[in-house]
Amino acid sequence: MKIAVLPGDGIGTEIVEQAVRVLKALDLKLEMETALVGGAAYDAHGHPLPEATLQLAKEADAVLFGAVGDWKYDTLDRPLRPEQAILGLRKNLGLFANFRPAICYEQLVGASSLKPELVAGLDILIIRELTGDIYFGQPRGRRVSPDGHFPGAEEAFDTMRYSRPEIERIARVAFEAARKRSKRVTSVDKANVLETFQLWKDVVTEIGKEYPDVELDHMYVDNAAMQLVKAPKKFDVVVTGNMFGDILSDAAAMLTGSIGMLPSASLNSSNQGLYEPSHGSAPDIAGKGVANPLATILSAAMMLRFSLNQVAAADRIESAVQKVLAQGLRTPDIYSEGTTKVGTREMGDAVLKALG
Ligand SMILES: NC(=O)c1ccc[n+]([C@@H]2O[C@H](COP(=O)([O-])OP(=O)(O)OC[C@H]3O[C@@H](n4cnc5c(N)ncnc54)[C@H](O)[C@@H]3O)[C@@H](O)[C@H]2O)c1
Numbered sequence: 526m527k528i529a530v531l532p533g534d535g536i537g538t539e540i541v542e543q544a545v546r547v548l549k550a551l552d553l554k555l556e557m558e559t560a561l562v563g564g565a566a567y568d569a570h571g572h573p574l575p576e577a578t579l580q581l582a583k584e585a586d587a588v589l590f591g592a593v594g595d596w597k598y599d600t601l602d603r604p605l606r607p608e609q610a611i612l613g614l615r616k617n618l619g620l621f622a623n624f625r626p627a628i629c630y631e632q633l634v635g636a637s638s639l640k641p642e643l644v645a646g647l648d649i650l651i652i653r654e655l656t657g658d659i660y661f662g663q664p665r666g667r668r669v670s671p672d673g674h675f676p677g678a679e680e681a682f683d684t685m686r687y688s689r690p691e692i693e694r695i696a697r698v699a700f701e702a703a704r705k706r707s708k709r710v711t712s713v714d715k716a717n718v719l720e721t722f723q724l725w726k727d728v729v730t731e732i733g734k735e736y737p738d739v740e741l742d743h744m745y746v747d748n749a750a751m752q753l754v755k756a757p758k759k760f761d762v763v764v765t766g767n768m769f770g771d772i773l774s775d776a777a778a779m780l781t782g783s784i785g786m787l788p789s790a791s792l793n794s795s796n797q798g799l800y801e802p803s804h805g806s807a808p809d810i811a812g813k814g815v816a817n818p819l820a821t822i823l824s825a826a827m828m829l830r831f832s833l834n835q836v837a838a839a840d841r842i843e844s845a846v847q848k849v850l851a852q853g854l855r856t857p858d859i860y861s862e863g864t865t866k867v868g869t870r871e872m873g874d875a876v877l878k879a880l881g
């Protein structure tokens with residue numbers, strides 16, 4: 526089983542290091558090969574997603590990804606910016622289905638910015654479409670405005686678009702996932718304003734008829750953002766487009782205590798997957814050894830479960846994470862009084878030890 530390990534930038538290298546240590550300790554005969562990606566690859570090779578890195582990812586059974594980006598690259602031409610690496614991997618590998626489970630572990634109820642009773646027992650799954658929407662729609666660009674409110678002014682534009690098959694396949698992913706959980710799907714859209722999301726709603730409703738055992742409801746994204754902080758436990762599986770999913774999953778992260786707790790899996794139709802924390806390279810804390818590695822370690826567990834068919838090993842990692850939280854160990858992002866503050870590496874050490 527071959528894993529492409531792409532740490533990337535900022536805290537990406539620190540957190541992936543811990544996940545790799547955990548994977549190695551499992552004795553699974555995993556072949557891991559590391560490559561540069563993002564700003565690190567740009568610095569070394571002049572491109573955020575070098576051909577060799579893309580090739581490695583394509584040939585691997587799964588990809589373990591850290592994070593990319595730093596403010597210092599924000600003035601580069603867009604194709605050279607670090608973020609294009611993760612977008613390019615998603616597109617090139619066809620990783621259209623992004624799973625972002627937001628689980629509030631019992632020990633972290635107090636770490637959430639919401640009242641404990643709102644998040645205790647929370648277990649929701651955001652399924653984000655990952656290769657379409659305004660992220661990839663053409664045309665896009667900057668130009669002199671030919672019309673509009675200010676003809677002749679500089680303007681920029683992007684295109685939001687979804688095709689029926691793109692919506693059908695992500696809807697099926699959501700309904701199938703719901704069948705294994707509490708059989709409820711909330712489809713989040715903006716059909717009251719956008720054609721793209723009227724089609725989204727129509728198609729999800731049609732596919733829903735193939736799953737009569739799953740209850741489907743629809744919610745506008747603005748309301749969904751509000752409900753997510755008002756009564757998050759009312760949700761089970763949430764399915765939505767690329768951009769709304771990006772925003773709602775960061776919001777959902779805080780229900781779990783920290784964005785440092787939110788893992789993710791991005792799958793294609795052959796179950797090849799890329800596994801990464803939902804957060805970014807966190808330049809504000811990079812190099813300080815304080816980043817929370819648990820989202821990445823939990824992403825590695827998802828990799829074992831979804832792409833490598835190593836369910837027992839995935840269980841071992843997830844129980845080890847629960848154990849270290851029960852021991853009271855906390856990186857600063859999830860720290861609260863009465864617990865023990867540890868750094869990235871110490872948290873990795875503790876998970877290793879707790880693997881048993
Ligand atoms: N998939 C990715 O690679 C990815 C995802 C999101 C953002 N980014 C990039 O990361 C860079 C920084 O973006 P941002 O600041 O908006 O988002 P971010 O997720 O990197 O950080 C947001 C906040 O959360 C904190 N944080 C994030 N991960 C943490 C962890 N594991 N432990 C503790 N605290 C953590 C950060 O310190 C920061 O205060 C940008 O260049 C952005 O484009 C990359």
Ligand SMILES: CC(C)[C@H](C(=O)O)[C@@H](O)C(=O)O
Binds near residue numbers: 803
């Ligand atoms: C870095 C960026 C391209 C990425 C996204 O917007 O998808 C990130 O925010 C994420 O959530 O994975």
Ligand SMILES: [Mg+2]
Binds near residue numbers: 771
């Ligand atoms: Mg995001």
